[in-house]
Amino acid sequence: MQAKMQLRSQRAATVGRSRVQTKVVCRAFNSMESAHAEELKKTAAYIAQKGKGILASDESNATTGKRLESVGVENTEDNRRAWRELLYTAPGLGQYVSGAIMFEETLYQTARDGRQFVDILLSQGIYPGIKVDTGLQILPGDKGETTTQGLDNLADRCKAYRKQGARFAKWRAVVKIGEAGCPSTTAVLENAHGLARYAQICQENGLVPIVEPEVTLGPGDYSIEETAFWSERVYSHVMRLLNEYGVVLEGILLKPNMCLPGLDAPVATPKEVARATVRTMMRSIPPAVPGIHFLSGGMSEEEATLNLQALNEEAPNAPWALTFSYGRALQSSTLKTWRGQEANWAAAQDILVKLAKANSEASVGNFKGPHPVPGGGRILQALRTGGAGK
């Protein structure tokens, strides 16, 4: 009798457990069928369409200010607005660019003629996006490793940004390599967690998350193989957590670094960069992700194009778009041409569109040169910590 009762209570416990497990599985499954899932997939596929990339123009007011001041333009709200108006109204930009990432201030700004920036972008066929992280903070320790902030109130902010016209978002996590002890397990896990939780919140609120794990190009003579090793490890952790958090992979875009050797090592050829980068992506990024949009990360404008071209020659049948989400590699010469002068407006727009066209061609393996900005050095910037983004 006692044995029978024991058996019954064991069975009840097992049934109870399996019900709980079934519930968990269903919840994960249901989240893939969430209200926004179909729209997110379409938006991500649109942005990752063949021959197009993203214009990253989401620098914080502080970083934009430094860039403007480097060409003698004062860091005022109206000058930041004018600079972004120059970018977004460039004639023909939409032939080569399918998304533009904006800073919060810019998302709500208007052009001189009163049109909202989001409407100008949409009229060019460019989806407006928004940087939603609030910048880097130093992690404990003496290595200068960072975590990214911005999860607080993120759901509410996403709702407001979507209402204003944003269709996708960006969150940049930076992982430092090239120094003994870097990256620490804490940095890898913490940044993977931040990206996954951010992506989950964005999808819940109707924004396609650009997931940006940047294994940053920094000082040191570390090899391209070392960058590839850590990049593979970091991306694999990120993908694992995206899965854990029920993120729909068809409804995200990835924005990683290309694999490059450290700044004090000899520069790698485009072929070497392409081999190491494609191998890393093949090992760690599922084909369900529609687009891999590389950041320029300090490469010169020409280097960014040539490396992208080599990537597409290396993997012409890659399961994802191998394309660009460049900030500095699209903006640097554009800004130097403008210098805040009305008379240079059209010439600056022309150089932006030429750079976008070159990268668009490279994204389908069709860039034959010459490059609009040949030569040119690396476009490096210090890591900004303490808030407000890059």
Ligand code: 13P
């Ligand atoms: P860069 O292309 O200048 O690296 O910027 C891309 C970006 O958005 C980094 O967060």
